[in-house]
Amino acid sequence: MFEYKNNELYAEGVRVKNIVDNVGSPVYVYSKGHFKAQFEKFNKAFSREHVIAFAIKSNSNLAVIKTFASLGAGADIVSKGELFRAIKAGVDTSKIVFSGVAKRDDEIEYALENDIMMINVESEDELYNVNRVAEKLNKKARIAFRVNPDVDPKTHPYISTGLKKNKFGVPYEEAYDLYLKAKELKNIDVYGIQFHIGSQLLDTTPIYDASVRVADLMRRLTDKGVEFRVVDVGGGVGIVYDEKTDKEPDVNLYARQIEEAFRDFDVKLVLEPGRFLVGNGGILVSKVIYHKTNGQKNFLIIDAGMNDLLRPSLYKAYHKIAPMKKTGSKAIKCDIVGPICETGDFFARDYEIEDVPNGNFIVVFSAGAYGFTMASNYNSRPRPAEVLVSGDSYRVVRERESLEDLIKGEIL
Numbered sequence: 001m002f003e004y005k006n007n008e009l010y011a012e013g014v015r016v017k018n019i020v021d022n023v024g025s026p027v028y029v030y031s032k033g034h035f036k037a038q039f040e041k042f043n044k045a046f047s048r049e050h051v052i053a054f055a056i057k058s059n060s061n062l063a064v065i066k067t068f069a070s071l072g073a074g075a076d077i078v079s080k081g082e083l084f085r086a087i088k089a090g091v092d093t094s095k096i097v098f099s100g101v102a103k104r105d106d107e108i109e110y111a112l113e114n115d116i117m118m119i120n121v122e123s124e125d126e127l128y129n130v131n132r133v134a135e136k137l138n139k140k141a142r143i144a145f146r147v148n149p150d151v152d153p154k155t156h157p158y159i160s161t162g163l164k165k166n167k168f169g170v171p172y173e174e175a176y177d178l179y180l181k182a183k184e185l186k187n188i189d190v191y192g193i194q195f196h197i198g199s200q201l202l203d204t205t206p207i208y209d210a211s212v213r214v215a216d217l218m219r220r221l222t223d224k225g226v227e228f229r230v231v232d233v234g235g236g237v238g239i240v241y242d243e244k245t246d247k248e249p250d251v252n253l254y255a256r257q258i259e260e261a262f263r264d265f266d267v268k269l270v271l272e273p274g275r276f277l278v279g280n281g282g283i284l285v286s287k288v289i290y291h292k293t294n295g296q297k298n299f300l301i302i303d304a305g306m307n308d309l310l311r312p313s314l315y316k317a318y319h320k321i322a323p324m325k326k327t328g329s330k331a332i333k334c335d336i337v338g339p340i341c342e343t344g345d346f347f348a349r350d351y352e353i354e355d356v357p358n359g360n361f362i363v364v365f366s367a368g369a370y371g372f373t374m375a376s377n378y379n380s381r382p383r384p385a386e387v388l389v390s391g392d393s394y395r396v397v398r399e400r401e402s403l404e405d406l407i408k409g410e411i412l
């Protein structure tokens with residue numbers, strides 16, 4: 001959905017230059033068409049009853065959540081704030097699942113009051129707490145345990161979640177006893193089982209391996225009278241960031257493997273994709289402010305910083321970067337950096353790019369997931385605007401923050 005026509009970048013039918021001229025920079029631009037196409041591709045891959053619970057931590061703009069909700073998606077949430085957003089965007093609460101290792105009482109209460117599908121419990125302490133809060137509200141809480149299957153997702157260590165050494169979920173070996181304990185609790189309805197082993201998996205075989213382990217646990221628990229109604233396999237399906245090295249996972253294979261692993265169970269599947277649905281549906285457009293050479297090193301200094309898109313700084317993540325308008329200038333090798341007072345404030349290092357004159361724009365691709373959601377006001381920088389394109393039109397779906405927004409709530 002992002003293509004060059006006559007050397008100028010278009011988002012669907014909209015010239016990106018028109019957007020920056022009107023909205024300014026830096027700006028996130030999303031393609032509704034891409035979101036819909038990814039959703040359909042994912043949805044079509046499954047033949048069994050399933051719910052796609054969009055992981056809204058990947059992109060929590062209300063208009064984006066609403067786009068998926070109107071296609072029938074639910075939401076995977078990890079905080080009260082995300083539940084608030086999901087409700088505001090019109091997500092059917094019976095399709096919302098709630099993960100996270102540190103759910104507070106008020107968050108559990110809010111989830112129960114809104115009657116979400118299930119709370120994914122991540123520890124024994126939390127189990128008793130959910131039971132206590134549910135008792136106070138005179139409700140029965142539908143729960144799943146988030147099981148940590150100790151399977152290596154073979155992704156970046158910071159986004160790997162399903163290994164014993166990670167803080168997430170209950171240990172595989174302890175899950176059996178925990179289910180039996182949960183079954184005895186008055187205000188707990190043992191509803192399902194969940195796992196999520198990590199993010200940006202280009203090979204989804206580890207999700208299949210985890211599914212097989214979890215299905216085995218379910219068989220042993222079914223023998224003890226536990227009735228599973230839902231299996232939630234988390235998210236994690238990766239996307240192509242680098243066309244030279246990455247290959248998009250085969251979602252049909254992924255779906256077949258999961259369906260095969262749970263073929264013996266009459267359960268509804270829940271999937272929690274985030275990045276797959278939105279990652280390549282967003283770009284960050286930024287203006288080149290200065291060129292600079294320090295000794296041997298060239299720098300292209302742009303008006304977006306690590307506060308706007310953290311992934312390169314945090315994970316050394318690769319994002320393709322290109323001029324918004326190709327002029328045929330000669331290529332330069334440079335570090336593309338932002339204005340933040342941190343050495344780690346870079347988008348790319350020793351990157352070859354067709355030179356872009358000061359005042360012109362560059363585009364950081366694959367910025368639709370974990371882009372704006374991880375942005376901050378570091379260095380007192382107002383966060384960028386977000387724009388949603390659909391066909392030949394676009395609209396601002398989040399205004400650029402103002403200086404007043406920066407100090408909102410502060411007291412002299």
Ligand SMILES: Cc1ncc(COP(=O)(O)O)c(C=O)c1O
Nearest residue numbers: 055099199235236272273274275
């Ligand atoms: C519990 C849970 N579900 C779903 C996701 C979404 O992951 P992804 O964006 O890789 O699909 C995450 C993030 O990794 C997560 O922690």
Ligand SMILES: N[C@@H](CCCC[NH3+])C(=O)O
Nearest residue numbers: 159161199200311369370
């Ligand atoms: N923020 C990460 C993904 C985290 C997944 C959350 N469990 C990224 O940008 O790749």
